[in-house]
Amino acid sequence: xxxxxxxxxxxxxxxxxxxxxxIQTELKEVDILIQQSAGEVDRLAQRSTQAANRLxxxxxxxxxxxxxxxxxxxxxxxxxxxxxxxMRGQLEKLQSDQRHLQRYAxxxxxxxxxxxxxxxxxxxxxxxxxxxxxxxxxxxxxxRERQILARQMHDGPAQAxxxxxxxxxxxxxxxxxxxxxxRAELANLKTTVTATFxxxxxxxxxLRPMMLDDLGLVPTLRRYIEDIGEGDGLRVxxxxxxxxxxFASHKEVTVFRVIQELLVNAREVSEAxxxxxxxxxGEDRILVSVEDDGTGFEMSExxxxxxxxxxxxxxxxxxxxxxxxxxxxxxxxxxxxxxxxFELPLP
Numbered sequence: 001x002x003x004x005x006x007x008x009x010x011x012x013x014x015x016x017x018x019x020x021x022x023i024q025t026e027l028k029e030v031d032i033l034i035q036q037s038a039g040e041v042d043r044l045a046q047r048s049t050q051a052a053n054r055l056x057x058x059x060x061x062x063x064x065x066x067x068x069x070x071x072x073x074x075x076x077x078x079x080x081x082x083x084x085x086x087m088r089g090q091l092e093k094l095q096s097d098q099r100h101l102q103r104y105a106x107x108x109x110x111x112x113x114x115x116x117x118x119x120x121x122x123x124x125x126x127x128x129x130x131x132x133x134x135x136x137x138x139x140x141x142x143x144r145e146r147q148i149l150a151r152q153m154h155d156g157p158a159q160a161x162x163x164x165x166x167x168x169x170x171x172x173x174x175x176x177x178x179x180x181x182x183r184a185e186l187a188n189l190k191t192t193v194t195a196t197f198x199x200x201x202x203x204x205x206x207l208r209p210m211m212l213d214d215l216g217l218v219p220t221l222r223r224y225i226e227d228i229g230e231g232d233g234l235r236v237x238x239x240x241x242x243x244x245x246x247f248a249s250h251k252e253v254t255v256f257r258v259i260q261e262l263l264v265n266a267r268e269v270s271e272a273x274x275x276x277x278x279x280x281x282g283e284d285r286i287l288v289s290v291e292d293d294g295t296g297f298e299m300s301e302x303x304x305x306x307x308x309x310x311x312x313x314x315x316x317x318x319x320x321x322x323x324x325x326x327x328x329x330x331x332x333x334x335x336x337x338x339x340x341x342f343e344l345p346l347p
Contacts, residue, residue, distance in 0.1 A: 013112060020108045023101055030098045037091040044084040051077040057166050064173055099300065164192060217252040218244050218279070221259065225277070234267040235274045242281030247346050254324060255279075255286060255344065258317050262290040262340050265312045270294025270338055285346055291339040296332045317342075 051073070058065050058073045167189045174182035211220040218240055225236045246252070259277060266272040272294030280287040314330065317340075321328040326344040 016108055016111050020105060023105045023108065027098065027101050027105065030094055030101065034091065034094045034098060037087060037094060041084065041087050041091055044080060044087055047080045048077070048084055051080050053163060054166065057163065057170070061170050061174075064170065064177060161196065164189070164196060167192060212252060212256060213249070216246045217255055218281075220256060221277075221279070224256075224260065225263075228263065228267075234263065234272060236263060236277060237275070238277045238279070240279050240281070242279075243283075244281060247286075251286075251324060251344055251346070254320050255288060258320060258328075258342060259288060259290060261313055261317055266290070266292035266294055266338070269312055270296065272337065282346070285343055287341070287343045289339065289341045291337065293337045296334050296336050296338055298334060299332060 055073045055077050058070055167185065171182050171185045171189060174185055211223055221238060221240075225238050228234055228236050259279075263275060263277070266275045270292055272292035275290060275292040278287075278289045318328040321342045321344065324344055326342055328340070328342040330338065330340045332338040
């Protein structure tokens with residue numbers, strides 16, 4: 001009795017299934033590498049800013065700074081910029097590999113359809129909303145929020161205080177060689193301290209505006225956008241429709257924070273000049289849209305763990321909205337700006 005020959009189509013489909021499973025494993029590995037590389041790029045960018053500020057301070061007092069300090073400042077900046085250039089290249093290569101693997105996986109998924117077979121099972125990515133309890137998603141969103149806060153603290157008040165220490169050291173050295181110039185530097189230091197104090201107050205206000213608790217969302221938004229127009233270089237127009245009223249504090253905070261972060265992205269990431277914020281206060285829901293005229297980006301760059309999504313904090317914003325039963329969407333294309341919309345149910 002002869003055994004029947006294996007079905008060549010079934011054998012081919014089995015090979016495709018194995019290949020698809022292997023691609024999914026590789027995608028997970030690449031995703032981890034991308035997250036690690038993006039984090040390293042952020043850290044190196046911060047170090048590059050610090051080194052550049054240090055060099056600027058050294059150059060401003062070239063005559064009084066020891067030669068070794070000058071050499072060290074230049075060397076530190078060169079080294080960190082070289083490392084940053086290398087890591088950015090590595091990150092771009094990983095993102096390119098990720099896109100190619102994703103296209104290959106989509107192609108493999110279509111093969112069973114040609115033979116009228118059931119499609120390959122989808123691999124659930126780690127951390128997908130449908131597979132993670134709400135409490136875990138909330139904790140993860142909170143941790144991402146703290147990471148963003150730590151980065152903002154480092155780039156803002158912490159960096160300003162570091163510069164103050166450097167200026168104080170320069171004043172200390174000048175007192176030994178040129179007291180008159182030292183007094184002038186002390187006057188500059190006092191001006192810098194005052195400016196830094198204002199920046200710290202603004203930072204604290206951005207963390208939790210007191211108006212939000214006292215007066216509610218709409219007055220706080222109006223004040224916040226007025227402040228942006230006064231000094232941040234982004235012109236924002238705010239349109240409020242519907243019946244203005246107070247609602248649950250945690251929802252007011254969420255709406256304000258999401259709008260705030262989207263406007264920060266418009267200014268710092270998209271380099272926009274103008275933005276339009278629309279807030280529609282319906283009876284049973286609040287609908288918000290934020291649209292800017294910035295550089296925009298390819299929607300394909302918003303994959304989970306991508307550098308663009310990480311840089312803009314979009315996953316955190318999406319989590320905050322969806323945890324409260326809302327929806328979050330974003331649309332963008334290169335050269336045509338970005339439009340984000342989100343909706344939250346109201347009791």
